[in-house]
Amino acid sequence: xxxxxxxxxxxxxxxxxxxxxxxxxxxxxxxxxxxxxxxxxxxxxxxxxxxxxxxxxxxxxxxxxxxxxxxxxxxxxxxxxxxxxxxxxxxxxxxxxxxxxxxxxxxxxxxxxxxxxxxxxxxxxxxxxxxxxxxxxxxxxxxxxxxxxxxxxxxxxxxxxxxxxxxxxxxxxxxxxxxxxxxxxxxxxxxxxxxxxxxxxxxxxxxxxxxxxxxxxxxxxxxxxxxxxxxxxxxxxxxxxxxxxxxxxxxxxxxxxxxxxxxxxxxxxxxxxxxxxxxxxxxxxxxxxxxxxxxxxxxxxxxxxxxxxxxxxxxxxxxxxxxxxxxxxxxxxxxxxxxxxxxxxxxxxxxxxxxxxxxxxxxxxxxxxxxxxxxxxxxxxxxxxxxxxxxxxxxxxxxxxxxxxxxxxxxxxxxxxxxxxxxxxxxxxxxxxxxxxxxxxxxxxxxxxxxxxxxxxxxxxxxxxxxxxxxxxxxxxxxxxxxxxxxxxxxxxxxxxxxxxxxxxxxxxxxxxxxxxxxxxxxxxxxxxxxxxxxxxxxxxxxxxxxxxxxxxxxxxxxxxxxxxxxxxxxxxxxxxxxxxxxxxxxxxxxxxxxxxxxxxxxxxxxxxxxxxxxxxxxxxxxxxxxxxxxxxxxxxxxxxxxxxxxxxxxxxxxxxxxxxxxxxxxxxxxxxxxxxxxxxxxxxxxxxxxxxxxxxxxxxxxxxxxxxxxxxxxxxxxxxxxxxxxxxxxxxxxxxxxxxxxxxxxxxxxxxxxxxxxxxxx
Numbered sequence: 001x002x003x004x005x006x007x008x009x010x011x012x013x014x015x016x017x018x019x020x021x022x023x024x025x026x027x028x029x030x031x032x033x034x035x036x037x038x039x040x041x042x043x044x045x046x047x048x049x050x051x052x053x054x055x056x057x058x059x060x061x062x063x064x065x066x067x068x069x070x071x072x073x074x075x076x077x078x079x080x081x082x083x084x085x086x087x088x089x090x091x092x093x094x095x096x097x098x099x100x101x102x103x104x105x106x107x108x109x110x111x112x113x114x115x116x117x118x119x120x121x122x123x124x125x126x127x128x129x130x131x132x133x134x135x136x137x138x139x140x141x142x143x144x145x146x147x148x149x150x151x152x153x154x155x156x157x158x159x160x161x162x163x164x165x166x167x168x169x170x171x172x173x174x175x176x177x178x179x180x181x182x183x184x185x186x187x188x189x190x191x192x193x194x195x196x197x198x199x200x201x202x203x204x205x206x207x208x209x210x211x212x213x214x215x216x217x218x219x220x221x222x223x224x225x226x227x228x229x230x231x232x233x234x235x236x237x238x239x240x241x242x243x244x245x246x247x248x249x250x251x252x253x254x255x256x257x258x259x260x261x262x263x264x265x266x267x268x269x270x271x272x273x274x275x276x277x278x279x280x281x282x283x284x285x286x287x288x289x290x291x292x293x294x295x296x297x298x299x300x301x302x303x304x305x306x307x308x309x310x311x312x313x314x315x316x317x318x319x320x321x322x323x324x325x326x327x328x329x330x331x332x333x334x335x336x337x338x339x340x341x342x343x344x345x346x347x348x349x350x351x352x353x354x355x356x357x358x359x360x361x362x363x364x365x366x367x368x369x370x371x372x373x374x375x376x377x378x379x380x381x382x383x384x385x386x387x388x389x390x391x392x393x394x395x396x397x398x399x400x401x402x403x404x405x406x407x408x409x410x411x412x413x414x415x416x417x418x419x420x421x422x423x424x425x426x427x428x429x430x431x432x433x434x435x436x437x438x439x440x441x442x443x444x445x446x447x448x449x450x451x452x453x454x455x456x457x458x459x460x461x462x463x464x465x466x467x468x469x470x471x472x473x474x475x476x477x478x479x480x481x482x483x484x485x486x487x488x489x490x491x492x493x494x495x496x497x498x499x500x501x502x503x504x505x506x507x508x509x510x511x512x513x514x515x516x517x518x519x520x521x522x523x524x525x526x527x528x529x530x531x532x533x534x535x536x537x538x539x540x541x542x543x544x545x546x547x548x549x550x551x552x553x554x555x556x557x558x559x560x561x562x563x564x565x566x567x568x569x570x571x572x573x574x575x576x577x578x579x580x581x582x583x584x585x586x587x588x589x590x591x592x593x594x595x596x597x598x599x600x601x602x603x604x605x606x607x608x609x610x611x612x613x614x615x616x617x618x619x620x621x622x623x624x625x626x627x628x629x630x631x632x633x634x635x636x637x638x639x640x641x642x643x644x645x646x647x648x649x650x651x652x653x654x655x656x657x658x659x660x661x662x663x664x665x666x667x668x669x670x671x672x673x674x675x676x677x678x679x680x681x682x683x684x685x686x687x688x689x690x691x692x693x694x695x696x697x698x699x700x701x702x703x704x705x706x707x708x709x710x711x712x713x714x715x716x717x718x719x720x721x722x723x724x725x726x727x728x729x730x731x732x733x734x735x736x737x738x739x740x741x742x743x744x745x746x747x748x749x750x751x752x753x754x755x756x757x758x759x760x761x762x763x
Contacts, residue, residue: 327354
């Protein structure tokens with residue numbers, strides 16, 4: 001990668017020891033005792049791979065549920081990094097330190113193997129395999145004297161309190177305390193913001209001495225971050241800065257001669273490759289993001305929010321919060337990151353690199369290129385009107401993230417933030433932005449001569465490759481597969497190209513085309529109908545009957561709003577799904593979906609439903625009186641990111657799981673399940689579940705508790721199952737689980753408890 005002379009090489013490495021021994025073990029020093037006390041069963045030995053096919057190794061070789069779930073960021077004593085080829089790592093850093101350019105070239109960002117050891121204050125430690133590379137755009141990310149740099153780290157196994165992908169920033173690159181205060185506050189305000197905290201990092205330096213350096217640990221935008229914040233995995237999009245940085249690094253950035261090219265890029269392209277529905281949603285998100293850039297009044301720094309969802313006030317509240325925190329750097333185009341939530345047809349902004357120095361300065365810096373001042377003022381007003389900020393909770397969060405402030409300091413900072421919001425809310429402007437269309441903006445942008453815009457219409461299997469002027473387009477062959485269409489760069493016959501959307505026509509159409517969607521009103525919630533099923537709706541009796549006869553027919557009831565005292569019956573005559581697709585192009589998995597609702601006293605009956613879930617409840621709260629499900633073609637009831645109480649739940653015959661609960665808080669009084677092909681009860685992703693009385697007959701596994709979940713059962717009667725219960729870890733970002741059963745009756749003697757997970761019977 002770098003040219004070296006033998007003399008130079010020898011002079012540098014005379015300071016490095018020839019002996020490099022790495023003896024980290026992928027293990028945990030644990031105080032947990034493996035024992036059987038009363039009726040408590042802990043850690044029996046099984047050949048795990050034969051019993052539970054989807055089980056992965058226990059976290060840290062067996063850290064206990066109670067110990068793991070009580071850990072916080074402030075419990076991390078330090079993180080140790082062991083570069084497996086330390087000589088190459090420091091050689092790379094050394095030559096980067098000699099580089100006189102202001103920007104860090106990609107040639108210095110090769111990936112290196114390492115072991116990451118996390119030492120906790122309670123004497124636990126975990127060690128994981130990892131990939132590490134230098135991170136950052138500018139050379140302030142490198143300490144040239146001590147040969148240490150900001151790092152981008154991906155754990156290959158295990159997690160650090162649920163995080164698997166993160167950056168370690170030199171504090172000065174993020175203005176120290178400002179970054180932690182900003183990320184914590186934005187999270188408390190309800191915005192998507194990465195978990196960030198101070199951590200001491202220990203490593204052997206280029207002189208083979210042990211060094212400790214303070215870093216800001218910050219999780220990356222990823223599936224884990226989105227699901228932690230209560231959203232289903234969906235397209236994660238950011239601005240592709242490649243051509244912008246090419247101009248900066250090569251000293252060609254000259255705005256008087258044209259603005260640099262920026263466009264949308266998928267961060268989780270692996271998700272788009274999972275199937276046709278995922279690829280369609282991703283392309284749709286890319287096109288809408290691109291339209292927001294290319295139909296802006298300033299495509300270099302500003303977006304046209306009208307293309308990013310009907311709830312545009314979300315963006316102006318986010319902008320107002322960032323400007324009030326002096327983090328306006330994060331709302332310029334080349335820094336933008338979004339979640340595209342197809343369930344709402346809405347983009348959600350994600351905080352990144354605001355470059356705040358709010359703590360030291362405090363006064364607003366504004367942005368000269370920000371012209372939507374009237375909407376910004378409305379955003380600040382809405383933020384102030386709906387503010388539900390508990391200073392003490394925020395203060396505790398700051399301390400948990402290792403920002404050691406007293407309560408009075410926190411109060412003063414919040415007061416300063418609120419004062420800045422007040423100033424923004426009172427701002428006035430008579431200037432209206434002059435939005436330009438795509439063709440007008442294209443003429444301002446510095447496109448490489450051979451640049452191609454790729455348009456992929458998955459539904460009609462059409463692919464186009466167009467010149468940057470959009471005047472000349474050719475049909476191209478991408479082997480009719482999505483695998484080739486979501487990498488950052490696509491190879492075409494004559495040049496490289498990038499996906500810009502579904503079609504040239506829809507991309508250049510400046511009209512914000514809305515989908516033809518059918519809505520009805522139930523209470524103050526909305527009913528959306530897909531595929532024209534037969535519907536009988538009686539508002540006076542509050543009854544809804546739906547008959548499905550095609551695979552694409554589904555029902556979604558969504559808010560924000562409430563649904564109370566309704567009786568809902570849905571049945572299907574679809575014999576069996578031919579496609580076996582888990583979700584559709586609307587991100588729906590259920591024949592019936594509740595989304596973002598407050599529900600109360602519902603009675604629901606579902607029969608012979610053909611979808612991945614007979615009913616899927618997402619981001620909702622409330623109560624169901626009676627829920628009956630019969631002959632589900634896959635899962636019966638699936639609930640995610642919710643807080644739901646059910647009085648009576650009956651599921652008879654599901655070709656996968658009868659009950660699947662994830663990432664929420666759930667209570668069920670009476671549950672009966674018969675003929676569950678896989679699991680009668682499946683609980684995962686840190687769910688907390690209380691079951692009063694359960695009866696299970698005929699299932700592969702009676703009760704499965706996974707991935708940091710906790711299940712408490714008062715009375716359990718289980719028969720005709722292969723395993724009574726299984727408690728284990730399935731996903732990398734989670735840890736051990738706990739199952740407690742006061743009264744247990746099961747005619748199978750086989751159970752599975754993974755090392756670290758805990759089961760209590762008879763207590």
